[in-house]
Each structure stands twice: as C-alpha cells, then as structure tokens.
Amino acid sequence: MKKRLSLLFSLMLVLSLVLAACGGFSKKDDASDDKAGGKKSDVPQELRVNIKTEPFSLHPGLANDSVSGNVLRQTFEGLTTIKDGKPELAAAESYEVSDDLTTYTFKLRDAKWTNGDPVTAQDFEYAWKWALDPKNESQYAYQLYYIKNGQAYNEGKAKAEDVGVKALDEKTLQVTLEAPTPYFLELTAFYTYYPVNSKVAQQKPDWYKNAGPDYTSNGPFKMVTWEHNSKIVLEKNESYWDAKNVKLEKIDMAMVNDTNTELSMFNNGELDWAGMPTGQLPTDSLPQLKKEGKLHVxxxxxxxxxxxxxxxxxxxxxxxxxxxxxxxxxxxxxxxxxxxxxxxxxxxxxxxxxxxxxxxxxxxxxxxxxxxxxxxxxxxxxxxxxxxxxxxxxxxxxxxxxxxxxxxxxxxxxxxxxxxxxxxxxxxxxxxxxxxxxxxxxxxxxxxxxxxxxxxxxxxxxxxxxxxxxxxxxxxxxxxxxxxxxxxxxxxxxxxxxxxxxxxxxxxxxxxxxxxxxxTWVQKDNLKGVEVSGLGDVQFKWAYFE
CATH class of the missing domain: 3.10.105.10 (Dipeptide-binding Protein; Domain 3)
Structure with missing residues (x-):
C-alpha cells in the first residue's frame, strides 16, 4: 500500500511468482520464528512510521482506504492473515470445507479482546452483518457479497438472518458462499472481514471513534493514543494469542502530510521507515536515494x-x-x-x-x-x-x-x-x-x-x-x-x-x-521482519530491531 529490483522483466517475474503462490494455504499456527534467537534484544523495540493523514475510519466495517487499513492490520486480525504471499490461519485455528466448496466451518482459537472479553464466533457474525446492513453505509459491503445473500441483504432484498454466516457456538463459525470462491481464504484476511467486539459495539455505538477502553481490538497491537490529525500510538497487546512472536513493544504513527518533511524526519532519526506503504517519499529524492543504494523498490x-x-x-x-x-x-x-x-x-x-x-x-x-x-x-x-x-x-x-x-x-x-x-x-x-x-x-x-x-x-x-x-x-x-x-x-x-x-x-x-x-521506501538497516505484501499493504507483527 519487495526487494530492490531494476529490470522490468525481473520486477514482473518475481512478483508474478509471489502472487501465484497466494492460492496455497499454510496451516502453520506459529507465524514467525524467534528472530532474536530466544533472547530479549537490548535494542529498543519501538517503531516510528508516518501514515500521512487522519484515517478515514478505524471501524473495520467502515474503513475503505490504505491509511485506515494500515492501522487496522496492526490492531485487528481476521480468520486468516497473509504472510509470505500466502494466507495463514490467524484467529481461526482450523477449518473444514464442504465437498461442493461453498460451506466453510471455522474453529476459532482461544483469543481475547484487548478488554479481556473472549473473541467469539458471534463477534464475526455481528461484524459481517453490520457491514452488510444498508443503514451503516459501508463502502466495502460488496466485499462480503461472496457470502450467500450478502448482496441481497445489503440491497434490502433479504433479512439479516438470511445471510450465510452463522455462529454455531462460541468457537464455531459457519460460512456459506453464493458459489465456490477459490480465493476466499485470502478474503478473510481483509479488514472488512475482521471481527468486532459485539458486546462493546452494541452497548457503545461510537466505540471506534477514539482511543480508550471502548476501543477493543484482537490483533498484535492495541491503540493507546489517537490524537486526531496528529498521531496514533500502538503498544504490544500482551493478551494477543501469539504475543510471543510479537517483538515490537510500541509503534508511533505520525501524521505528516509533507513528503520532504517525512524524509527529513527519517534522515534526522525521527522515523525508522519513510515512504510507502504507510507514507510517501518526495519524487525528486528517488534518483539520489537509488544511487546511494538506500531505495527499496x-x-x-x-x-x-x-x-x-x-x-x-x-x-x-x-x-x-x-x-x-x-x-x-x-x-x-x-x-x-x-x-x-x-x-x-x-x-x-x-x-x-x-x-x-x-x-x-x-x-x-x-x-x-x-x-x-x-x-x-x-x-x-x-x-x-x-x-x-x-x-x-x-x-x-x-x-x-x-x-x-x-x-x-x-x-x-x-x-x-x-x-x-x-x-x-x-x-x-x-x-x-x-x-x-x-x-x-x-x-x-x-x-x-x-x-x-x-x-x-x-x-x-x-x-x-x-x-x-x-x-x-x-x-x-x-x-x-x-x-x-x-x-x-x-x-x-x-x-x-x-x-x-x-x-x-x-x-x-x-x-x-x-x-x-x-x-518505494527507505528503512533503518537494523529493522527486520516487516511484511510488505505483493498487494501493497504492510504488517508489523513480525518486525523487530536487531
């Protein structure tokens, strides 16, 4: 929203191979090896990036832009996640597919919201139906049209109970599709498919508008500060099911919508990463950065x-x-x-x-x-x-x-x-x-x-x-x-x-x-493990400083 390559043929060939692999599915439960060799690093595990501007919305069902998406990918988690170009199990610990490839039954792992509530199948059902409810005007509701009667409900031609997503019990989610969808396990990694804490959302409809105890999420990081039009601060979510593989303790997200200032902040040591997918480098700087061997393309x-x-x-x-x-x-x-x-x-x-x-x-x-x-x-x-x-x-x-x-x-x-x-x-x-x-x-x-x-x-x-x-x-x-x-x-x-x-x-x-x-971006040499996908988005779950 990943390597330094120059020739067009090489660019296209490499990414084609990466993206072609997306059809596969890895069932690894541990998404990352211990890069620090089992030792706690003495280097501060605090990442500073720029997201340019205020997010459109930090509600998974309302977000429709890369700025919001780049924040949500750190704070929430879907049934699956994308790692190394392939979907991996995330909030789900297993799944089964019917013979006709239209019904998926997901078993959720034991996970918690940041306020301590258990993450349940009802939270997924609630979130997906909320996004499809026409009164909520979700711009991304169509991403859920693959689900049976999803479009019909969004267009007022069916009821919520007709939609093909159902919590069979607290840890079992059944999803029925309109037709076989070979990339469905990639879709479930996208933020419109994230769960929402249904208990909090039903009691406090404005839960997503500010940082605080009401803003509950289920991802590797939790939002502790949101100074609108200024900055967002995330901290490691210690109650996250895979917290042992999260090395970063903190992520500072500045909102600086000037490319020259962003690059200056990087050069002055105020940012650890400058440029895409979260920010932007000044176009005039790219030839020199490339010449110096600093530019990642x-x-x-x-x-x-x-x-x-x-x-x-x-x-x-x-x-x-x-x-x-x-x-x-x-x-x-x-x-x-x-x-x-x-x-x-x-x-x-x-x-x-x-x-x-x-x-x-x-x-x-x-x-x-x-x-x-x-x-x-x-x-x-x-x-x-x-x-x-x-x-x-x-x-x-x-x-x-x-x-x-x-x-x-x-x-x-x-x-x-x-x-x-x-x-x-x-x-x-x-x-x-x-x-x-x-x-x-x-x-x-x-x-x-x-x-x-x-x-x-x-x-x-x-x-x-x-x-x-x-x-x-x-x-x-x-x-x-x-x-x-x-x-x-x-x-x-x-x-x-x-x-x-x-x-x-x-x-x-x-x-x-x-x-x-x-x-195009520049990054600190000792920053490792940032996952920039072939689709242009970024995840910091596996990032760390050497």
Whole structure:
C-alpha cells in the first residue's frame, strides 16, 4: 500500500511468482520464528512510521482506504492473515470445507479482546452483518457479497438472518458462499472481514471513534493514543494469542502530510521507515536515494487512475472521456514525475495478474486519436469548440506527488487538446467524501488489490451505486460477465470472461489509468521482519530491531 529490483522483466517475474503462490494455504499456527534467537534484544523495540493523514475510519466495517487499513492490520486480525504471499490461519485455528466448496466451518482459537472479553464466533457474525446492513453505509459491503445473500441483504432484498454466516457456538463459525470462491481464504484476511467486539459495539455505538477502553481490538497491537490529525500510538497487546512472536513493544504513527518533511524526519532519526506503504517519499529524492543504494523498490498489484464522473458534463460523453484519456503521456509521468520505476498503465488490471496488460488496450500519448475523439464528442454534445465546454476541474487529495502529476496532466491537456483545466485539492477525509458523494468532475484515486484476483479491480465498477465506484458508470454486459465469471469453474474460460469485461471498461473509460504502482521506501538497516505484501499493504507483527 519487495526487494530492490531494476529490470522490468525481473520486477514482473518475481512478483508474478509471489502472487501465484497466494492460492496455497499454510496451516502453520506459529507465524514467525524467534528472530532474536530466544533472547530479549537490548535494542529498543519501538517503531516510528508516518501514515500521512487522519484515517478515514478505524471501524473495520467502515474503513475503505490504505491509511485506515494500515492501522487496522496492526490492531485487528481476521480468520486468516497473509504472510509470505500466502494466507495463514490467524484467529481461526482450523477449518473444514464442504465437498461442493461453498460451506466453510471455522474453529476459532482461544483469543481475547484487548478488554479481556473472549473473541467469539458471534463477534464475526455481528461484524459481517453490520457491514452488510444498508443503514451503516459501508463502502466495502460488496466485499462480503461472496457470502450467500450478502448482496441481497445489503440491497434490502433479504433479512439479516438470511445471510450465510452463522455462529454455531462460541468457537464455531459457519460460512456459506453464493458459489465456490477459490480465493476466499485470502478474503478473510481483509479488514472488512475482521471481527468486532459485539458486546462493546452494541452497548457503545461510537466505540471506534477514539482511543480508550471502548476501543477493543484482537490483533498484535492495541491503540493507546489517537490524537486526531496528529498521531496514533500502538503498544504490544500482551493478551494477543501469539504475543510471543510479537517483538515490537510500541509503534508511533505520525501524521505528516509533507513528503520532504517525512524524509527529513527519517534522515534526522525521527522515523525508522519513510515512504510507502504507510507514507510517501518526495519524487525528486528517488534518483539520489537509488544511487546511494538506500531505495527499496517493489512492484505491487495496484493501479493509479483518474475517475470521471460520468453523470456530469462533459464526461457523460464517452468520446470526451476517450480524448482526455488518450492525451496523457504516461511514459513522461513515470520517468519525469513519479520516478519510482512505475509502469505506464493503459489497462485497469495490473500486469501482475494479466501479464499482457503491460501493453494495454490503447496507445500511450495518442494525441492524434485524442483529437479525433474530442471533435466527435463536441459534435455529439452540440458544441462548436472546446471553448464551449463547461469549466473543468481536476480534483486530488493534498499530496506533493499527486499535485505534480495533476500539474503535468493539466499541461498535457492544454497542449494536446487546447483545454484549460482547473486544479483543486482537499485533505483526504474531505476529498474522499466528495468523491463518494459525486461532487467532482475528474478525481484522482488509486487501487491496491485486496486479494490476488483480477475481479478485485473490475468489480469496483460493477454497480453504479457500488461503494467504491464513484464514477456513476454501469454497463449491463460488463456486470453480467462479472456475475457469470463467479460461477465458471474452468480457469481459462473465467479469465476470458474477465478479459472481455475489462475490454468493455477500456472501451467506455469511466476511468483513465495512468500507471501501475511500485512501493518505494527507505528503512533503518537494523529493522527486520516487516511484511510488505505483493498487494501493497504492510504488517508489523513480525518486525523487530536487531
């Protein structure tokens, strides 16, 4: 949200192998060896990182962004967790699957919430149904649509008791799926699938808004301080079932939304890690850091794109959207602006999942085609000239890198299309609310895979009212292909369905892909064991200082 590699082929090959392994499942109970050789280290086990900004929400059912996710992954734990690219048992100690692969029965291990309450199967059932309850407006409710009647309940067409998740007893959770889902054990590691202390949540609905005794979690760390818009402090959760494998005693999370300040803090010894997945390095610093051998670069399954509000003129016209998309010089952006070995994106799904997408569906910086589409779009809108277009605003959340990208693309649209575009930025919480409410024309966003399957990038745009769609675009054929792909047992046929769906998305372009992500960061030399996944998220459970 992992190693230093330079050649594109090596980047893609290595990550492809890592991600391909995600289909396996390890049943190891101990997630980590004792890296310190059984001895308590004399080095302070206190980690300092930057998370840039205030989390959108620290409720697992409401979180929908990488900042919130990076905090929740330290404080909560699902039935499974991802380690070395593979799902491992976590809150569950075992599971069984029915012959038709649609019913999972999980046995929970003996674990406690930070307030001493036992973690129960009822807590999982409560949390999942809470996120699906339409009155709670969870943006990530669709992640639970794999569960039988999950979507129907979220859309008001079924009752909570119809949803296929049931606590058979305190330690047994039965989950029935709509159809066989080969990556379900990866899904259960995602934060929307985390449990919530049902006893606390039912008594105190605002339990998740501040640090304190009401904020109960079940992960390797507990939140002891939350100074809003300033910092979060986590401490080791001594009641965590696997506390013996947690070496860090404390994690300080600063909220500094200036990349130069973040790097300065690292250089001054105020941070132990700077850059992704929690923070951001200044793009201008990357070449020198690479030259000095300090920069870590890791390709991840993620796409940086611009979203069009397809219900606001002029982007209700597909040809105008094509003109704006084709007139972007992505190669220039990754070489001159982002400088982190990103890959120009002319597709939605990363090459780590669809290798052929390194080439994409259209030509980069195709100005000639862009001008053709612009003229066609103007005619369809009944306009004579670009001067007749309504004022156009490109919005992004406050961030130095986003600003530089926006300025570069603003210049490209002026040069290539003759169109003046205004730039507008806002702090993250304000910005994400504007996007979700449709209060924008063009908006910056990125997507890091939640699990290792192309459908995760495509299903965002399945439903117009989908929690993370924001574009107001919906296509019946696209939607049906995704639905049918969930029932297709033949992997090659399913892949083709998803490719056909992506073709529709790239024909109608409610989004303009810009580049495929890499993570870039620097870290203290004696910091070991940080788990940065191929999906771009981070876990500090196994981290320690030598």
């Amino acid at each position: 890791q390709p991840i399954a993620g796409t940086y794109w611009y979203k069009f509000n397809t219900e606001k003129p002029p982007f209700n016209n597909v040809n105008i959207r094509k003109a704006f998309t084709y007139a972007i010089d992505r190669k220039a952006i990754v070489e001159n602006v982002t400088k982190g070995e990103q890959i120009p994106a002319m597709a939605a799904v990363p090459p780590t999942m669809f290798p052929e997408n390194e080439k994409g569906y259209f030509k980069d910086n195709d100005v000639e085609k862009a001008k053709e589409y612009l003229q066609k779009g103007l005619q369809e809108l009944g306009l004579k000239d670009v001067k007749d277009l309504p004022p156009i605003t490109l919005s992004y959340n406050t961030d130095d890198a986003h600003a530089k990208i926006a300025q570069a693309i603003q210049d490209m649209w002026k040069k290539n299309l003759g169109i003046n575009v205004k730039l507008e930025n806002a702090e993250w919480n304000v910005y994400i609310d504007k996007l979700h409410s449709g209060d924008y024309q063009i908006g910056r966003m990125g997507w890091l895979g939640d699990f290792n399957d192309p459908i995760n990038f495509l299903e965002l745009y399945r439903d117009k009212e989908g929690g993370n769609n924001d574009t107001n675009w919906e296509n019946p054929k696209f939607k049906q292909l995704l639905i049918d792909s969930q029932k297709e047992a033949d992997p090659e046929k399913r892949k083709q369905m998803l490719k056909d769906a992506e073709q529709i998305l790239m024909d109608e372009l409610p989004i303009a892909p810009i580049y495929f992500y890499t993570n």
